[in-house]
Amino acid sequence: MGGLRLFLRSPVIWIVLLLILFIATKVVNFIPILALVAVLLMPVFLAGLMDGCKALEEGRELEIAHLIKGFQKNAGRLVTIGGVSLVGNLIVLMIVVAIGGEAISTMAKTLSKDPTITPQIAEQMQAATMTVTKAALVGATASLPLLMALWFAPLLTYFHDVKPLEALKSSFIACLKNALPMVVYGLVILVGLMVLVPIGIRLGHYDLGLWLMAPAIVPSIYASYKDIFVAGGAPAGASPLLK
Numbered sequence: 001m002g003g004l005r006l007f008l009r010s011p012v013i014w015i016v017l018l019l020i021l022f023i024a025t026k027v028v029n030f031i032p033i034l035a036l037v038a039v040l041l042m043p044v045f046l047a048g049l050m051d052g053c054k055a056l057e058e059g060r061e062l063e064i065a066h067l068i069k070g071f072q073k074n075a076g077r078l079v080t081i082g083g084v085s086l087v088g089n090l091i092v093l094m095i096v097v098a099i100g101g102e103a104i105s106t107m108a109k110t111l112s113k114d115p116t117i118t119p120q121i122a123e124q125m126q127a128a129t130m131t132v133t134k135a136a137l138v139g140a141t142a143s144l145p146l147l148m149a150l151w152f153a154p155l156l157t158y159f160h161d162v163k164p165l166e167a168l169k170s171s172f173i174a175c176l177k178n179a180l181p182m183v184v185y186g187l188v189i190l191v192g193l194m195v196l197v198p199i200g201i202r203l204g205h206y207d208l209g210l211w212l213m214a215p216a217i218v219p220s221i222y223a224s225y226k227d228i229f230v231a232g233g234a235p236a237g238a239s240p241l242l243k
Helices: 002-009 011-028 032-057 064-072 075-113 119-151 153-160 164-177 179-202 208-229
Strands: none
Touching: 002 011, 002 032, 002 208, 011 032, 011 064, 011 208, 032 064, 032 075, 032 153, 032 208, 064 075, 075 119, 075 153, 075 164, 119 153, 119 164, 153 164, 153 208, 164 179, 164 208, 179 208
């Protein structure tokens, strides 16, 4: 609810900020090297958005300029966190491809040819589907610790000057200690994605569902960070304390 309140204080600017990020990511994806740079810089942009949340909480205005606020403080450390995200996700991708790459390729080729479904093809597709499902489950399991480590790390680095590795560790421990509410939070997001992702796929943008939920998700990261790390409603610049 805290995240929703932050969004409702300045919904138009929130939508504009996230729309700028969405368009920018789509543009840079056409150039592989820029797409890698975008991953490295994402924690920097996220830190700026979190600074915008802090401004709203303190009664100040959310501004377009908040998008680049992260470049003004601990930018190098934030980029390091982006590097961990990049390497970690590449490792997860390699695991998924190693397990299900051939099956994914087989399914894609079979579906693209649009053949008559014979018993033999149906059997092959069933086997491929099982392998792809296994790969997806292994990939999700492998990526979960990485996601937990990355969830609060940019905020700890930006607001508290915590070094990247310590921020990643603190974020992971915080998510672990608050496993039940984080699971509930994750399930709510999952339900939303199950509704919105098919719409994005039909429009040719596989990540559109996530971006449509971003106005609710992004402020909620700040709200949950305050609940977990900032004791007694202390200002965001104070030392992070796990409750």
